[in-house]
Amino acid sequence: MYDAVIVGAGILGLATAYHIKELRPNDRILVIDKLKGPGQGNTAKSAAMFRTFFSSRTNLLLAKTSIEFYEYVEKKLGYDLGMRWTGYLFLITEEEYKRNKPVLQTMKNMGLEYKIYDADYLAKTLNINVKVSQDEEAQMMGLVDIDYGLFIPRAGCIDVDSLVKFYEQELRKKNVEIKCGVEAKELIVEPKEPLELPGEPYPWQEASVTGVRTNIGDIKAKKVILATGAWTPLLLDKIGIDCHIKAKKRQIFSIKADKESLKKLLYTKGFNPENCMPFLILPKPKIWIKPALEEKAIWIGLADEFPREFKVEDDPQPEMNFYEYGLYPVIIKYLPQFKDARPYSSWAGLYAINTIDEQPIIFETHGVLVVSGASGSGIMKADAIGRIAAALYAGMEYAELSGGERIKTTTFSIEKRETEPERFVL
Template sequence: MDFDHAVIGAGVIGAASAYHLKRLDPGSSVVLIDREKRPGAGNTAKSAALYRNIFSSRTSQLLATSTIRYFLTIPEKLQIRPTGYLWMFSKDQWDASKNALSNLDPVKDELEMWDPERLLDALKIRTDGSGPFPGVHKGLLGRLCGSLSGMSVAEHYVEEFMALGGEVLLEKEVKGFELKNKGSRFAPWDEQGLRSITLSDGSELSGGKFLFCLGAWTQEVLGRMGIFSGTLPKKRQLFGIKVDDPSQVLEGLEPGNVPALILPAAGTYVKPLLERKLLITGLADDLGQPFSIDGDGPDIDYFERAIAPVLSHYFPHLKDWELKMKWSGHYSYHLPDKNPVVENKSNLHWAAGTSGSGIMKADAVGRVAASGLLGISDAELFDGNRIPTRSLSLRHRDVTVESFVI
């Protein structure tokens, strides 16, 4: 099989990139490949699927704001719940975040400051501190924030891609590669690059350019070709608890209208789905969690030791709840700046390193990846802003560190 461009990985990043490639280069043949049965069935399906444009780096703000504005044009299709995002800070966190908070200026029109009294009007939350749980000093509510369905985002881009004539191969795993010339025996004067990939059904795809959008699997695959992708995987876990009586948590807010909550204790976050009597919670566990794609699923001990006590402190009225679901996935981290990576070596391109916020940046990252592959120096985002394609590369990187990662 010959093609002009092959995109490997049909999560939100690969699906959006494939669509934007076909849109920007309509005469080309583009194929999108994934080993799963459905688009988005990798880590896209494992996410909390929250979106926000509260980021300290200008690059992340641009990527997320334009992506969210695009998503808001098709709210039903993406199951958008524009409930907002309430980030709660202790006094120490607030003081330590002064620089990062001052970088929020460009998005300040979509932010509201909540003092503890305002919080108490909305939630049955405890705002004083005790032991390891700091008191709540300030709340920052992002209005251009909420949740959606990550799978629907991936499926949407695949549909649009196919409508433009793109080809999709599902249940096909990339198993092998043939490099140009002599594989690992390159002489300095040899042409470098990837000639073809072999799929699990034995077929071979060769031709133009390859864009790997493998999220947390990026290093595992590219490493086999001698490439350091600048990204590493790390396990992250989510737990769903059933709350029979939402009034144990709510004061003035309606069950279907509660913002996502970041509590001031060690990055514990809550995605409230109280109209379904559910709270989904996770925690930015870091130390002790290896950089590895392996992992044995969610760890209940971890929930009981690290998350349940935080919930019990901040929501002291929350008495009747039951752990109903649990799952884990992997972030694809780019350290130290935690912005996405869009890079290439010869005809082999990759887009990954979304560091836990790939869904909310998918449209913009897809535009940057497609533009980079086509040699366009400035990617045009949905909202008309432009971003230099190379600013997300490893070699010419031009981004500031992102501090608001959970």
């Protein structure tokens, strides 16, 4: 009998297991995952970017303390997590700048750093074509001129595989069992006092989740923890619990920076200590462009909304048409360096989007604890999310985040949710 079985060895499941062992070193914890190894699901598909720049107190706390923990892991525990402080550079319009000025001022007062570059500087340093509005095709596509660059230095990327490895190694040291190739088919619900009635529990019986039914048999535990990301609603719908999570496909296209113009872009100096281009975000649609230094490549993606379907799928595929007609025609208007660029690699994963406010979902009901719905920010918030889930598991009212700040364990629940809406939206 396990104290807890954690379903899902993605980044949230691993972080949760890690922090449970910090709080309850003697508890018997099992982590199961349907894939061949930890972190091979949507965790592995991530763009793996992070920023510590949010207006929402709750968003900021999760990201900031998690990033600080990863820095601690690198500096004090000696793990190389491949953190690179590339910065984020939002390419924005006059209108966007004006609209966000009040919230940016508030954020400055909170101690968050940013810098504004003018269009000329962007054109000069990154060879961005900031004026697209005269171009007939660009007009037809509704593209807008870039007036400013909003640069955020406390931001960058991390190597997800290394982060997964760190957690995995630490969990093995702490005697946490990780069983891969084990798929949770459904949650086991049992009455507290079983009477062997067909189809029990009935409404007059007290009942709760007591385990998971898997391809290798039933696994019982005092607590079942779902860190199942985009798959969560499949398990919870079956027992009538809404987790407010829906799955949406996200795609990444990787372009080799072998052409001289792309190489020049990738290794643009002056923005960050890595001497590379910052993570760029175009104005509209908000295509992002990431320096992927290890592969000498540039990654491209876009979190498209309407009419991109909500759909849980096991093996989501990137769509070449999406690159060719959705991304490429926009990118070359702003960054002619990409002319004729074609992906040498591409993949797709699923965001587990919490449709209430796109902040994580961490709650417990009927014996099951849910930690999911990070809505695409799972990597950058995993440590804090894991701490909160672990504290909730341990029955604590507050979780202590990296650096010592405390947060109520119900902050990201459904019934007592106290998230602060994000007002920095570009």
